[in-house]
Amino acid sequence: MVGIGQFDFNLFIKILPDLARGALVTLKFSSLSILFGLIIGTFFGIFRILKNPILPKIATAYVELIRGTPLLVQIMIVYYGLPAAGINLPPEVAGVLALSINSGAYIAEIIRAGIQSVPKGQMDAARSLGMSYAQAMRYVVLPQAFRNILPALGNEFIALIKDSSLLSVIAIAELTRTGMQIYAVTFNAWTPLLGVAMFYLAMTLPLSKLVDHFQKRIGGHESP
Amino acid sequence: MSLLKIINLHKRFGDLYVLRGVNMEVEKGEVVVVIGPSGGGKSTLLKCINMLEPPTEGKIILDGIDLTAKGVDLNKIRQRIGIVFQQFNLFSHLTALENITLPLRIVKKVPKDEAEKIAIKYLRKVGLEEEFATYYPHQLSGGQQQRVAIARALAMNPELMLFDEVTSALDPERVKEVLNVMEELAREGMTMIVVTHEMGFAKEVGDRVVFMDGGVIVEEGKPEEIFTAPKHPRTREFLSMIL
Numbered sequence A: 001m002v003g004i005g006q007f008d009f010n011l012f013i014k015i016l017p018d019l020a021r022g023a024l025v026t027l028k029f030s031s032l033s034i035l036f037g038l039i040i041g042t043f044f045g046i047f048r049i050l051k052n053p054i055l056p057k058i059a060t061a062y063v064e065l066i067r068g069t070p071l072l073v074q075i076m077i078v079y080y081g082l083p084a085a086g087i088n089l090p091p092e093v094a095g096v097l098a099l100s101i102n103s104g105a106y107i108a109e110i111i112r113a114g115i116q117s118v119p120k121g122q123m124d125a126a127r128s129l130g131m132s133y134a135q136a137m138r139y140v141v142l143p144q145a146f147r148n149i150l151p152a153l154g155n156e157f158i159a160l161i162k163d164s165s166l167l168s169v170i171a172i173a174e175l176t177r178t179g180m181q182i183y184a185v186t187f188n189a190w191t192p193l194l195g196v197a198m199f200y201l202a203m204t205l206p207l208s209k210l211v212d213h214f215q216k217r218i219g220g221h222e223s224p
Numbered sequence B: 001m002s003l004l005k006i007i008n009l010h011k012r013f014g015d016l017y018v019l020r021g022v023n024m025e026v027e028k029g030e031v032v033v034v035i036g037p038s039g040g041g042k043s044t045l046l047k048c049i050n051m052l053e054p055p056t057e058g059k060i061i062l063d064g065i066d067l068t069a070k071g072v073d074l075n076k077i078r079q080r081i082g083i084v085f086q087q088f089n090l091f092s093h094l095t096a097l098e099n100i101t102l103p104l105r106i107v108k109k110v111p112k113d114e115a116e117k118i119a120i121k122y123l124r125k126v127g128l129e130e131e132f133a134t135y136y137p138h139q140l141s142g143g144q145q146q147r148v149a150i151a152r153a154l155a156m157n158p159e160l161m162l163f164d165e166v167t168s169a170l171d172p173e174r175v176k177e178v179l180n181v182m183e184e185l186a187r188e189g190m191t192m193i194v195v196t197h198e199m200g201f202a203k204e205v206g207d208r209v210v211f212m213d214g215g216v217i218v219e220e221g222k223p224e225e226i227f228t229a230p231k232h233p234r235t236r237e238f239l240s241m242i243l
């Protein structure tokens, strides 16, 4: 008999394609968001260290605001709150927007730390050869910063994959919501939720391995 | 007209008063050796000359151009002043060759194959065979890294070279190979300001020795004057400590 507490192997096989589709949606949303988050984070990470009267303050306010509030609330503000201000966004756009803004704040901090991990002498040498500040950043400092923060960025991506489960509250059919829907129809919780967990692991474990690999490589030959 | 003229240079870092009115002139082809105790402002002086550290007060005049004036294109000016640092500061994510070609390509817009030719030429000049071109900095010895750093600066074709204790971080047996490169450069007529503790180099290669302490030039003169008959007690004290 099928009950709430029982694992149903036949059901499990049957729902695999649905869960796989949900996992793909999760991957799509987290990939898009990490990409936009990287762009946002790179700018705000640089803003934080600029010698400028306002940009560092704006960047700090952004980071504090995002880190000090729950992602769930941020998602709901973008999806349910913005329409009140006259901006209606489809759930997909609202979802990517909220996740990107959220990860952008965490990535900004990672980028800032990454830039500061590059010895000051690198910037001095680049500028002394006639490079502008922007050129020195782009060709000398940032490539080394990114190499140093690759593990941290990997961890951020893993966190984002898991956090994207919150998109289920705005009716995006990602992995978690797919599992919940199967539960709602079959009244079997164990089978879809175990499947859901399994798919999350299938995405995060290889990434963890990659992070370990990068970590070791950096440990191997550190910049002077 | 002198190539470089430093007029009443002051530099403060917050409350710290590092340079307190430095005046100096360097003729074309001259080798000026700067000596002095730690913290005396020698590195700061070099960084002010190429405006890596903006002076608090005073003028830096290179070939008639006041670098401290508003509107000066410092990125252009810095191509004319090479600097080599104690810590090498090679770009650690790039090979020896790329360290030299990167600034050529993005600053001087030299095409890739030409930039590589120039890079190889200067690697040879500092005594590095072509095989080292593909090495990353961490695969090179300190002496080799420093020579790549010199090659990188020379490849920009500067008129003035600044050296900031470039052998201080090297193993003793590697010091000579770097000093030899600098000596050859001096012989070819390069204008150089060299901060160093290598008194042998100062005597043999220097046209003039400048003793700096407390943010000012205490005494200057020909090497033989400074080393055999220093006038100022602080110079005497410093020399007795290191010789």
Ligand SMILES: Nc1ncnc2c1ncn2[C@@H]1O[C@H](COP(=O)(O)OP(=O)(O)OP(=O)(O)O)[C@@H](O)[C@H]1O
Pocket (backbone or CB within 6 Å): B013, B016, B018, B036, B037, B038, B039, B040, B041, B042, B043, B044, B045
């Ligand atoms: N960016 C900076 N910010 C604050 N203080 C600085 C900065 N750069 C240098 N200083 C300080 O200025 C003083 C002079 O430093 P500088 O490096 O010019 O001396 P130096 O003569 O080169 O000494 P050394 O022989 O040890 O290299 C030191 O007290 C140093 O701590």
Ligand SMILES: [Mg+2]
Pocket (backbone or CB within 6 Å): B042, B043, B044, B164, B165
């Ligand atoms: Mg110094």
